[in-house]
Amino acid sequence: MGVRGVGGVAARQAIEGLRELAGAGLPVAAVFRRADELLRQVLEFDAVCWHTADPATGLVNSVLSDDLGLGAFEEAVRLEVWADDLATFPKIRRSGFRAETLSRATRGRPEHSVRYREQVAPAGFGDELRTVFDAHGGMWGCAAFLRAPDRGPYLARQRQLADTAARHLGRALSACHAPPPEAPGPGGSGGGPAVMVLGMTNRPIAVSGPAEELLARLADPSRTSLAVPIAFAMAAEGARRAAAGLPVSQAKIRVQDRDGHWFVLHASALRGSAGGEVTVVVTRATPADAIPLYLSAYGLTAREQEVALLLVRGCDTKEVARLLAMTPYTVQDHLKSVFAKAGVASRRELIARIMLGGLG
Template identity: 80%
Template sequence: MGSRGVRAAAAQQAIEGLRELAGAGLTAEAVFRRADELLREVLAYDAVCWHTADPATGLVNSVLSDDLSLDSFEEAVRLEVWTDDPATFPKIRRSGVRAETLSRVTQGRPERAVRYREQIVPAGFGDEMRAAFDAHGGMWGCAAFMRAPDRGPFLGRQRQLADTAARHLGNALRASHLPPGGEAVGGAGVDAGPAVVVLGASNRLLAVSGPAEDLLARLADPSRTSLGLPTAFAMAAEHARRTACGLPVPQSKIRIQARDGRWYVLHASPLQGSAAGEVTVVAAPATPADAMPLYLSAYGLTAREQEVALLLVRGCDTRDVSRLLAMKPYTVQDHLKSVFAKAGVASRRELIARIMLGGGH
């Protein structure tokens, strides 16, 4: 077998390994670490930074990297939110592909990108390839792959492989957001109420409410960063500052799931009458309206199946669903069978209990 055949066989083996991750019951961190084992050689990268994301908005809410120094991570957050660079994660999602390289999108002139000049080159790297891990309409995570300058830019076949890998990683991360064992988690403790933190201009922690200390620990990133608090809080704060400047943002809130399976929603706003740049971030348990669509998406339900399931939660019967969604009753029943199978339940009552408790209520 020639070198091309060997590369193709290695790439196929990596993809098969990634496909299996969706049914492995792994945490997001374990998904990333296994993906690194499968992809590092075939994508030929020297460093990678993995992120989970709010699936509804695509906003990054955690970071994991064993390769990169995160001693100036506040600068990376600032660049991510404020810089209109080529090949940002939102632009990749809108482009219709799942993976893109900085060299390709800049037509061989990566120095056009602020991120390249201020972050990638100082860290000792050349080309960067980014991938967005979408599945069932949500972006569950993303990654940035970097390689040493002397290795040249990423090749077209490597970008195509990353594009295929991203689809399987989206499914694996979606599955990782299910409660452990597929069981409801609503009884796993009692929340002490909203947690409040105050962040300075560089997103360093200035003050916390009592419940915030415990929540900050439960939402901590897999990798330690210079921020000293979860990435989601800094991202929420930076987007609040953009809003205050009259600039567009995907949404004013960020959702994040704790290790116990509960969803939380972070709202941020500039602190009035304080030093410039200070922001208050309030983290509260997700309401059913916030949590249920994410929970249903995590089960892999299609958009239509989610509509059917949400109507059931609101107390609608088959006839109501048929009328409200302009479906034939037998079509509704077909959707219900698929919903039950994906959620691992046998009845509407069990489905409603699973959804309500799965959202942390």
């Protein structure tokens, strides 16, 4: 829905401000805080919890909130992974929309939601508005906006506004995850995997040397009651869910550190363990893991991503044209667009930006 459809001068100004975020060059936390400034008045919320996500799976991998204390956050993670609730982030994404409210999803009976009963209402809030930040084929983050009970449920126009806002925030967050123009030096833990064992409450029982460093590198922007970053807890709970024979979306979670390097978390429940221990192995992302994320972060279309991937693999224009059944002139047109979106002038610069920016 366009800006005119969401109604109001303030709403239009908020959307225009969000649209500008995609080219602002801000870090993730600054994007979220600017979005808070733009949306708090028009959405009329009293607290918000922001998350980034693994763009390939949509699994939450960080948390930021300046409003909530995030105590007993273990329960929030458990509900997110285990509860088959209404208006969850995955269900909103599958619906084809980017925003949903508990009041609408429950048809005015929020007590039908386990999340409302166990988390929202006990914290003193009424309705909850959730959004997913999809863009360029990936989900780059999500948010939960909470309001006091005396405000009443969110209005339809506010849900529509949040849906429009989420599209622009998806683009802004994807831009945050592109390789920086000046490639950083090699990230830590490049010499081998880091390993840790987490107990039932996701507290470390055993930690390898590299894992201690990674806990700091991948720390959440906001302090929570978790003993590990939320990505580790999400991976561990997913492994326990899989061990219980329940479906899981993915066995791994990708997460980016503050220097722009991607890491992959693999978790598996220890067989025969009565204490629910889970092993989490963290490795630097391989090109197969990271390159598609960077191409998506540049905002490339699906066809442009295919062309760029073949370039990274060493194909020349004629080979790309043959493999993708297009003319060399069409390949050149795609290349111009790829270079413009990536901010480079040649194939060599594109490959260097991608390979050194995230994998160096």
